[in-house]
Amino acid sequence: MINTETALKEAMTGIEGALGAALVDYSSGMALGTLGGNKELDLSVAAAGNTDVVRAKVRTMEMLGLKDEIEDILITLGGQYHLIRLLKSRNNSGLFLYLALDKDRANLAMARHQLKRIEAELDV
Amino acid sequence: MTPVADTSELPSRTSMLRRLAEERAGGVLERSTGLLYLVDGRVVHAESEAATALGQLVVGSGRLAKADWDEALERCGGDSRRAADHLVKDGQLADGALELCRLTALFDAAYFALAPGGGAARFRHGVTSEGGLGLSVPADRVLAEVSRRRALLHSLWPGPSMDHHPVVRGRPRPDRPPSVRLRELLDLADGERTPADLARALGRPAFHVLLEVRRLAVAGLVEPPRPPARRPTAPTRTGRSPAARSRAPDGFAAPDIALLQRVRDGLEACL
Numbered sequence: 001m002i003n004t005e006t007a008l009k010e011a012m013t014g015i016e017g018a019l020g021a022a023l024v025d026y027s028s029g030m031a032l033g034t035l036g037g038n039k040e041l042d043l044s045v046a047a048a049g050n051t052d053v054v055r056a057k058v059r060t061m062e063m064l065g066l067k068d069e070i071e072d073i074l075i076t077l078g079g080q081y082h083l084i085r086l087l088k089s090r091n092n093s094g095l096f097l098y099l100a101l102d103k104d105r106a107n108l109a110m111a112r113h114q115l116k117r118i119e120a121e122l123d124v
Numbered sequence: 125m126t127p128v129a130d131t132s133e134l135p136s137r138t139s140m141l142r143r144l145a146e147e148r149a150g151g152v153l154e155r156s157t158g159l160l161y162l163v164d165g166r167v168v169h170a171e172s173e174a175a176t177a178l179g180q181l182v183v184g185s186g187r188l189a190k191a192d193w194d195e196a197l198e199r200c201g202g203d204s205r206r207a208a209d210h211l212v213k214d215g216q217l218a219d220g221a222l223e224l225c226r227l228t229a230l231f232d233a234a235y236f237a238l239a240p241g242g243g244a245a246r247f248r249h250g251v252t253s254e255g256g257l258g259l260s261v262p263a264d265r266v267l268a269e270v271s272r273r274r275a276l277l278h279s280l281w282p283g284p285s286m287d288h289h290p291v292v293r294g295r296p297r298p299d300r301p302p303s304v305r306l307r308e309l310l311d312l313a314d315g316e317r318t319p320a321d322l323a324r325a326l327g328r329p330a331f332h333v334l335l336e337v338r339r340l341a342v343a344g345l346v347e348p349p350r351p352p353a354r355r356p357t358a359p360t361r362t363g364r365s366p367a368a369r370s371r372a373p374d375g376f377a378a379p380d381i382a383l384l385q386r387v388r389d390g391l392e393a394c395l
Contacts, residue, residue: 003220004227025228027305027332029276030269032227048272062301094305095224122220 007122008035011099015114017106019080022098023122026051032095041100050084050098072112079103085115087122097122138267140245141238145263151249158237161253166260169205169253170233175330176323178204181225184327188217226259231269232329238270273331281338285349290316291337292347302345309336310345344385 002010004023011021012035020036022043029051037043057070075082081101097119101111141153141160148165158172176184179197183190188211196207196216208226211217236242291313302310312325323333340346 003223007220028273028329028335030231030273032224044268058303062303 002121004033004122005035007097007118008033010118010121011097011115012036014118015099015101015106015111017102017104017111019100019102020046021100022047024051024096024098025094026054026096027094037100043098046082046100047098050082050096054084054086054096072115074108077103081106081108081111083111083115085112085119087119140247141263141267144247149247149249150252151247152251152253153237153245153247155237155242155245157239157242158233160234160237160266161251162263163252163260165263167230167234167263167266168260170230170237170266172233172236174236174320175229175233176328178208178225178229180324180327181229181329182208182217182222182327185221185225187221187225192216223259227261228329230259230261231266232331234266235270235273235331238267277334277338280335281341286319286337286341286346287334288318288320289349290318291322294340294345294347297344300343300345302340302343306336306340306345309333310340313346344381348381 008021008023012018018036020034020038020041020043022031022034022037024031024047029048031044031047034043034047037046053073053075054070057073061068061070069088070086071088072086073084075084080103083099083101085097085099087095087097097115099111099115101108144151144153144162145165150163150165151161153160153162157174158170160167161169161171179193182188183193192211193207196211197204200206200210208217208222212219212222292315293310293313301307308326309322312322317325319333319337320330322337323330326333337346341348
C-alpha cells in the first residue's frame with residue numbers, strides 16, 4: 001500500500017498531461033491531499049465542488065434502482081479533462097481521486113488505466 | 125434558532141492560532157471543547173471528546189478487526205497512537221491507511237476544538253503530545269477547513285439544534301431511498317443515540333454524522349428538532365381571531381413540516 005502523497009505524486013508524474021490531483025473524502029468534501037494545481041485550478045475548491053457531482057450521481061443511481069457501482073466520472077471541458085475515480089473497495093469507501101488533465105497532452109484511455117492502477121495500490 | 129452561525133468568537137481563536145503559527149510556537153492550545161497540539165507552528169494532533177477517536181475510525185473503515193485494535197491498545201497501555209504504530213510495524217495495518225485515518229481524526233477533532241462556545245483559549249508552551257508524531261498540517265489549512273465545515277453545516281440547516289439531541293427517524297419515503305451510507309446511519313438511529321454516539325458506533329468522523337443528520341432532516345427522513353415548548357395559552361376570552369390565537373408569542377405559527385415538504389416536492393417536480 002502506498003500513502004497519499006506517493007499516490008498523488010504517481011498520478012502527477014506518471015500520467016501525461018496531469019495538471020493537478022487530489023484525494024477527496026466525499027462525505028465532507030475535504031481534500032485529504034492535493035498535488036499540483038495553480039491559480040486557475042484551486043484543488044481544494046474543486047474537491048469540495050466535485051463532491052456534489054459524486055453525491056448527485058450516487059443518489060440518481062439509487063433512485064433508478066441500478067445495482068451497480070460508479071467506476072469513474074469524466075467531465076470534458078474545452079481545454080481539460082476532469083476525471084473522478086471512486087475508491088470503492090471496502091477499505092476506501094467514501095473517497096475519490098480527482099485528476100485534472102490538459103486535453104491537448106493527455107491520452108484519456110491511458111489516464112483512466114493509470115488511475116485505476118494507482119487506486120489498486122492505494123488500497124490494502 | 126439564530127439565523128446566522130455564531131462567529132462572534134471566531135476572530136479571537138483564529139487570530140490566536142494564526143499568531144502561534146507565525147511565532148512557530150510549540151505547545152498545546154486548550155479550550156473546553158478540545159485541544160490542539162502545535163510543533164513549529166503546525167498542527168500535529170487534535171483531541172476532542174465530541175470527535176470520533178482514531179481507533180474507532182480505523183475499525184470503522186474496515187481496515188482492522190475490533191479485537192485486534194483492542195489487543196494492540198492494551199499492549200500499549202491505552203495509547204492509541206503508539207498502538208497504531210505497532211500495528212503498522214507488525215504489518216496488520218497499512219501505512220497509508222493509518223495516514224488517512226490520522227488526518228481524518230485530526231480535522232474531526234480540530235472542528236470541535238475550535239467550535240464557537242468553547243470558552244477562552246489558553247496556550248501552554250512546550251507541552252508535547254504523547255506518542256509519535258504522525259503528521260503535521262499548516263494552521264492556516266486547519267482554520268480554512270474548520271470554517272468551510274461550519275459554513276457547509278450552516279448551508280444545510282442553520283443552527284446547531286440537531287447536533288446534540290438523540291436522532292429520531294422520520295416517516296420512511298419509498299420514493300426517495302437514502303444512500304447506503306445514510307441507511308446505515310438510519311438503521312442505528314434508535315431515538316436515543318445522539319449524532320456523536322452514531323459516529324462512534326459507525327466508526328465515522330463525528331462531523332460527517334452531523335452533516336448527514338442535517339441532510340436527512342432536510343429530506344424528511346429524520347425528525348426536525350422540536351421547537352421549544354410553547355407556554356399554554358390563556359383561556360380564549362380575549363376576542364382574538366382563531367388564527368391569531370394559534371400563534372406563538374413571537375407572532376409566528378409553528379411551520380407545518382409535512383406541508384412544506386409537499387410544497388418542496390411539488391416545486392422540484394416543476395423543475
